[in-house]
Amino acid sequence: MPVGTVATVKGVPQDILEDLGVQILLGNTYHLYLRPGVDTVRKLGGLHKFMAWPRAILTDSGGFQVFSLSELRRLTEEGVTFRSHLDGSSHFFSPESAMAAQIGLGGDIIMAFDECTEYPADRERTRASMELTLRWAGRSKKYFEEHKSEVPWNSVPSPQFPVPSQALFGIVQGGTDQSLRKESAERTIEIGFPGYAIGGLSVGEPRHITKEIVEATVEHLPTDQPRYLMGVGTPEEIVTFANLGVDMMDCVLPTRAARHGLLFTSEGKVSIKQARYAADEGPLDPNCPCRVCSRYSRAYLRHLYASNEVLAQVLNTIHNLSFYLDTMRAVRHSILLGRGARFSRPNP
RNA sequence: GCACAGGUGGGUGAGUGGUUAAAGCCGACAGACUGUAAAUCUGUUCCUCCUAGCGAGGUACGGAGGUUCGAAUCCUCCCCUGUGCA
Numbered sequence: 001m002p003v004g005t006v007a008t009v010k011g012v013p014q015d016i017l018e019d020l021g022v023q024i025l026l027g028n029t030y031h032l033y034l035r036p037g038v039d040t041v042r043k044l045g046g047l048h049k050f051m052a053w054p055r056a057i058l059t060d061s062g063g064f065q066v067f068s069l070s071e072l073r074r075l076t077e078e079g080v081t082f083r084s085h086l087d088g089s090s091h092f093f094s095p096e097s098a099m100a101a102q103i104g105l106g107g108d109i110i111m112a113f114d115e116c117t118e119y120p121a122d123r124e125r126t127r128a129s130m131e132l133t134l135r136w137a138g139r140s141k142k143y144f145e146e147h148k149s150e151v152p153w154n155s156v157p158s159p160q161f162p163v164p165s166q167a168l169f170g171i172v173q174g175g176t177d178q179s180l181r182k183e184s185a186e187r188t189i190e191i192g193f194p195g196y197a198i199g200g201l202s203v204g205e206p207r208h209i210t211k212e213i214v215e216a217t218v219e220h221l222p223t224d225q226p227r228y229l230m231g232v233g234t235p236e237e238i239v240t241f242a243n244l245g246v247d248m249m250d251c252v253l254p255t256r257a258a259r260h261g262l263l264f265t266s267e268g269k270v271s272i273k274q275a276r277y278a279a280d281e282g283p284l285d286p287n288c289p290c291r292v293c294s295r296y297s298r299a300y301l302r303h304l305y306a307s308n309e310v311l312a313q314v315l316n317t318i319h320n321l322s323f324y325l326d327t328m329r330a331v332r333h334s335i336l337l338g339r340g341a342r343f344s345r346p347n348p
Numbered sequence: 349g350c351a352c353a354g355g356u357g358g359g360u361g362a363g364u365g366g367u368u369a370a371a372g373c374c375g376a377c378a379g380a381c382u383g384u385a386a387a388u389c390u391g392u393u394c395c396u397c398c399u400a401g402c403g404a405g406g407u408a409c410g411g412a413g414g415u416u417c418g419a420a421u422c423c424u425c426c427c428c429u430g431u432g433c434a
Contacts, residue, residue, distance in 0.1 A: 005384050026383075064383045072385080085385035116383075171383090202382045210382090230383035237382080253382045260381065260388070275377070313387055 001058060001250040002321055006031045007041075007051040010255055011313040012321065014053050020290075020318070021325050024056035024108070026250045029101050030065040030093070034084055038104040046106030058250070059107035061098045061140075063133075063171065064231070067116035067203060075115070077132070095139035099168075103147055107166065111197065112140035114171040119205040126175035130184050133173045133199075137191050144168045169228060171199040176209050178216040185220035195226035198246075202231040211240065218245045235264050235327050242331045242341035254324045258316035261305045264323050270298075272316065277302040290322035 002009045002017065005028040009017060017025070027047055032038065044050045047057055065082065066073060072083040079094030098113035113136050117129040148166055170193035174180035188196060198217050201210050214229060221227045228248040229241050238249050254264065261273040265285035270277075272284070280298035288294075292301075292315045304312035331341040 001383095003384065010384085010387085028384075031384085058383095060383050065385090067383090069385070111383080114383095197383080199383065204382095207382090228383090233382055249383095251382050252384045252386090256381060256384065256386065256388085259386080262381075271379085273378095308387075310387075 001026050001248060002324075003250055003252045003255060004051075005252075006035070007047060009317070009321070010259065011310070011317045014051065016318060017053075017321075018055070020322055021329070022055065022321070024058055024248075025053060027051075027057055027059045027105065027107060028062070028065075029059050029098060029105065030062035030069075030082070032059075032105060033062070033101050034086055034091070038101045042104045042106070048106065056109070057107040058109040059102045059105055059111065060230075061102065061111040061113040062093050063098075063111065063114035063199065064116050066114075067118055070118070077135075079113075095136040096143045099140055099143040100147065103144070103150055103166070109167050109169055109195065110144070112137045112168060112170050112193070114173060114199055116203065117173055117175045117200045119176065119203045121175050123177055123180070126173075126177055126180055129175070130173045130180055133171065134184065134187050134191070137170050137188055137193075141168060141170075141191055141193070167194045169193055169195040169197050169226070171197040171230070172217055172221070173200045174213075174217070175200060176205060176213055178213065181213060181217045182220050185217055189220075189222065193225075195228060195248075196221045197228040197230050199230045201229070202233065202251075207237070210237075211244075214241055214246065215244050221245075235324060238324070238327065239331055239341050242328070242335075254320035255317050258320040259313045261312075261316065263301075263316055264320055266323075272298065272301050273305050274302070284319060285323070288319065288323060288326070290319055290326075292316075292319040292322070 001024050002022055003026045004010075005026070007027055009022075009025065032041060032047070041047055041050050047059070048054065062080075066075065066080050069082060069085060072085060074081045079092055079097070082091050082093060083089070084091060093113065095113040099110070102110035112133075114133040115129050115136070117126055117133075121129065148168075170188040170191060172181065172184045172188050174182075174184040185196070198214060198221075201213060210232065218227055223245070226247045227245060228250075229246040230250065232238065232241060232249050232251055234253065238251075241249060257264070261271055263270045263272055263284060266287040267285065270284060277298040280302070282298055283293040284296070284298055284301060285293050296315060301312065301315060304315065335341055
């Protein structure tokens, strides 16, 4: 799932995202609440219509901002007070208000309001954070069940989601403690959601721990419901996690890295800003069928980057997303063939 | 020809007697980026040597000389650039 925090996947128009085969996008409640505002989006017919995106949307609850904006927030049992990173103004988020905002935005999948536990955190702190997330999960579900019919849905239904089909996913926390992960998973399942996310990872922990915790968490989640690993990963990692049983992932890495000149290819990472590509006539990735690789040279992409041209960001992002989406298509194909998740891709 | 202003490292531009191999910015080079406060951030950027260090030596602020314990900074002459006046 490409990340489109403020109702845009930075640098790439929606029609191209459709061409790339993107099925679902992420949006962020916190950012859209601040600007343009939930009411504005609601009045304009919801997020799908507002951003002209007919396919699925998942909105994150703002739970990650509890972590990433830690210097700008104050946390209590009731909720979190943020100081806006835009203008410093103060805003209160609770499970209830985060649900109200997400229902107002009108995404297809919305997320429970959680506390993304920081790394490192000791067991006591991790448990307290997990318990808070569990209480907030209960409150999120309660509010959602009572108010989901208020969805102001008048946007274009998608083939995958033909009717207003908002689903609230729970989020498992528990830091890097396997027993807490197990407990968090079981108690989140007890509350009951149509899908479950693994949160609190990719927050600075060593990557082998990420994998261990995913492994230790996934096994406690229902196999007949979506399992969503939040915030990962590299192309290699998403294959690994798919193999562990993860169904959905999102990550800013392909888009952010692209804007910073780091491109993922079948031959590994390419830092297109490097001088070695200045006269390189070849395609970025000779095995990639995307519109960037089939049209432009490495030398041109490097030139665009060095010249600080916006087209560099656009093309780089298109390629990285294309590479990620191809990777996941290959994984799905491989799974359908009964071979498990594989990184190998069909010949172009 | 005269009068002002000025010549600093790849560029621009601070610095006007001593922690100055010389700020900052740009450029160049390298690295980071994982539920987006990110078109961002970090490091390196005269040469040589080593025990690789807030190490040793060398060279450097248009040129040549001078003053001084010490000069990019002060003095003399010369060269060059810009502006104005002839």
